[in-house]
Amino acid sequence: MPGPDLPLDAPLDVPLTDHRATLDDVDARTLYRLLRLRVDVFVVEQECAYPELDGRDAEADAELLWTAAGDEVLGTLRVLRDPDGTQRIGRVATAASARSRGVASRLMRLGVARCTQRAPGVDVVLDAQAHLADWYARFGFVVDGPAFHEDGIPHVPMRRAG
Template identity: 65%
Template sequence: MPPVSSARLIDVPAETLYRLLWLRVAVFVVEQRAAYPELDGRDVEPDTELFWVEEDGEVVATLRLLRDSDAARIGRVATAEAARGRGLSAQLMRAAVERAEERWPGIAIDLDAQKHLAPWYARFGFEISGPEFAEDDIPHVPMRRTAA
């Protein structure tokens, strides 16, 4: 399995950052037809860390780890269509959870999951923590992984 890379936005090589953002737009805006501001300003926050997996110079999976006021937050989990089903996002999730626990011991980790993916996130210790909501006409549920 290819290695996981991670860095603050400022430390990500320009071409890699371009490919990472392109993947997020390809999955969330194009494939899922969700017209929303993918570049929301959170990637440049000082505590944000981007995670990705590359194969043959292409970013094939990515996510980001943020810090909210009372919890860490994982978001923008995306895998290229051709790379799905190989465990790459699971590899990223494990790395991000480990990093959050290392950086901010004793705090919870939140995420907003597309409802059909809630069982997948449960594999990493996340539980539904609130009512279902729609984001860009896609059903979502808030999920939380309590502090270890």
Template identity: 70%
Template sequence: MTPTYHRAPLADLDPHVLYRVLRLRVQVFVVEQDCAYEDLDGRDLEPGAELLWAADGDEVVSTVRVLHEPAALRIGRVATAPAARSRGVAAELMRRAVDRCTQLDPAASIVLDAQAHLAAWYARFGFVVDGEPFEEDGIPHLPMRRPGGSGHGA
């Protein structure tokens, strides 16, 4: 697998690519994790929202989104196809998402809600737990933050 990496706002996505991004999110979050929730929450349409994805040929194998919030940038909807896991694809995509956030606003913190069992993985990118644990769709989560400014290697 030699993935290619991409980034675009929703309006600029080819409909076939958008379909594959959304299908991957449904496959991971709704089917694999057995969470009946509304993935199409309207946030992909927000001003400044961007989708990042890794593709193997025509197939989307990993995806994240970057959102603008009042006091931070948010990374979310991090999903990777089972066949692409443990191959460094998601890590490279996360590095690119963090880099993109830093390009957009170097001083801004970056926040995310991590599934608790992945907290150490997100810590590799400079994220620290920043709040009380909570459950979402029956899955334990931790709010995490990567402070803005320089000095945070990923």
């Protein structure tokens, strides 16, 4: 990992690997690391007590994507199919040590590409924390409905045309 004297936006100088698997195909230790990162970010850091394990990871066509440095999971997201057939990206989380170093952007590009592979021409949706809407816009997403609060955090629905 970068030393403490590097600026926060310094690129990571370790080899990164990207992974994709269904819940059934993730080994137990990696799954633990993925879920730990999501809990660290969404429950602990953002102080939101909510059911992180919502059942959607176990859906037949759900896929978990993550970027790692060795065994350390630096970022993760999941790709789902909503009941109306749209593809959904969710649970985008990056380890504090990897933020502003391109890990989340790398994962979003992978997630969008995976959605396009899974269902060409189908829209991709996500619910963004409102302060990140401009960041998601970099990947072709536009606000697609009224803002709402989830666990006390303002969100906006976003859509990327398929």
